[in-house]
Amino acid sequence: MTRSGGATTPSRGTPTPSGGTPTGLRLYRPRVSTWWWTRKRSYLVFVMRELSSVFVAWFVVYLLFLVHAVGRGEAAYLRFLDWAASPWVTLLNVVALAFVLLHAVTWFALTPQAMAVRVAGRTVPPVHIIAGQYTGLVVVSGFVLWLVTR
Amino acid sequence: MSRRRVQPLVWLAFSAGGVAAAVLLPSLALLFGLAFPLGWLDPPDHQHLLAVVGHPVTFVVLLGTFVLLLVHSAHRFRYTLYDGLQIKKKRTVAVLCYGAAVVGSGATLAVLWAAA
Structure with missing residues (x-):
């Protein structure tokens, strides 16, 4: 005997929703098109932002190629630079950099919504959080430039 | 570890990686992906880069x-x-994605270790 009575008693031929108790109801599961995100600009930007993940992974692989070449010696390093200057690699890097910048801009814009920073009992205005991150970008970029070119 | 314990850690790593991708990656990508190979800037000489890559702090970072x-x-x-x-196919997708990240992390360790 079930607690909620006969309505939930399993019987043959009753549809069972995944993980739930059998009911006499059919579940309505609308089909979502694979291309739903092409219908609206904001959807497109969302999916492009998510796709930046592929290009982040590409740059990790690319930078590992660089480190590997540097470790093998001067000739390998110069070969890497030649390979990196070829049209296909250049094109890929231009596209990948655009996606990484899209990631950076959207990431900075979302941070104040993801975390509320409080200093001395007051909430820091979102503009300051965003400006702080751009400052971080400039400082880190300056440091990288100084470190590799000095 | 149970799934409930792992999930916050994955989100934490996601956020930390997102900050790194936004703050550190643009300069590295611009310099080594375009500016040095295409000659916009003089590429650093090999000796200097080897010294930078071989430094323990660089290795850890x-x-x-x-x-x-x-x-x-x-x-x-x-x-x-x-x-x-x-x-x-949630399980397959998750296994493939995180599996690739684990394999990539192993490769990262091997490459950085060999170059240092």
């Missing part, structure tokens, strides 16, 4: 950063496949 970037990328791509392309 690059290892940590690259692993976080890989986890960030895998985690985000997982949801791109679920939500963007409507692929509903």
Whole structure:
């Protein structure tokens, strides 16, 4: 005997929703098109932002190629630079950099919504959080430039 | 560890990787991806780069950063496949994405170790 009575008693031929108790109801599961995100600009930007993940992974692989070449010696390093200057690699890097910048801009814009920073009992205005991150970008970029070119 | 304990850690790594991708990656990508190969700037000489790459601090920073970037990328791509392309084989997608991140992290360690 079930607690909620006969309505939930399993019987043959009753549809069972995944993980739930059998009911006499059919579940309505609308089909979502694979291309739903092409219908609206904001959807497109969302999916492009998510796709930046592929290009982040590409740059990790690319930078590992660089480190590997540097470790093998001067000739390998110069070969890497030649390979990196070829049209296909250049094109890929231009596209990948655009996606990484899209990631950076959207990431900075979302941070104040993801975390509320409080200093001395007051909430820091979102503009300051965003400006702080751009400052971080400039400082880190300056440091990288100084470190590799000095 | 149970799934409930792992999930916050993955989100934490996702966030840390997202910060690294936004703050550190643009300069590295611009310099080594375009500016040096295409001759916009004089590429650093090999001796100097080898010294930078071989420094223990660089090793630790690059290892940590690259692993976080890989986890960030895998985690985000997982949801791109679920939500963007409507692929509903959740377990397969998760195993492939995080599996790639784990393999990539191993490769990162091997490459950085060999070059240092």
